[in-house]
Amino acid sequence: MSPNPPDTTLTRHLRITGRVQGVGYRWHMTDEARRLGLTGWVRNRRDGSVEAVVSGPAGAVHALIEWARRGPSLARVDEVVVGDAEGAFEGFEPRETV
Template identity: 70%
Template sequence: MSETICRNLRISGRVQGVGYRWSLCAEAQRLGLCGWVRNRRDGSVEALVSGPVEAIDALVLWAHRGPSMARVDSVRCNEGNAGEMGTHAGFRQIATY
């Protein structure tokens, strides 16, 4: 059984208005991850993800590509705070921060 971890992702580039959040949410759900994704006012996208190491690694790889209309310049991946997950199960989009 794989260890469960929590990671915070910050994705920069042309990642708003191109379906990035929707696509990341769908990919995270496909991988069985929990957490959320949101736009940030600085033009980046932020995600907090929790799940097996292998699934998070797969999502981080996907995040470097994103959907076809996106242009990803950078993906920062740091240790996340599982306390920010809330009580909602699954993966969802939340309001801009």
């Protein structure tokens, strides 16, 4: 049995490192999150990482985390650090670099 039933709502913070900028990572993640029915946001960080907050049914959040470990075809993901997060969002959007 998984730690969270698939219909439990989860909100998670992701920090993705590797070659994840300049390869369409944010745009592909936005498409995947929307396809999965998730809400939240994704943005590049000036340190070269990508940061995201995702919220929705546990099964969909876990599916996006697994996708994040691969990323789009041109990406090379070294690490995805996942932590708890809070917030309520409408839709899923790419945000400006911070």
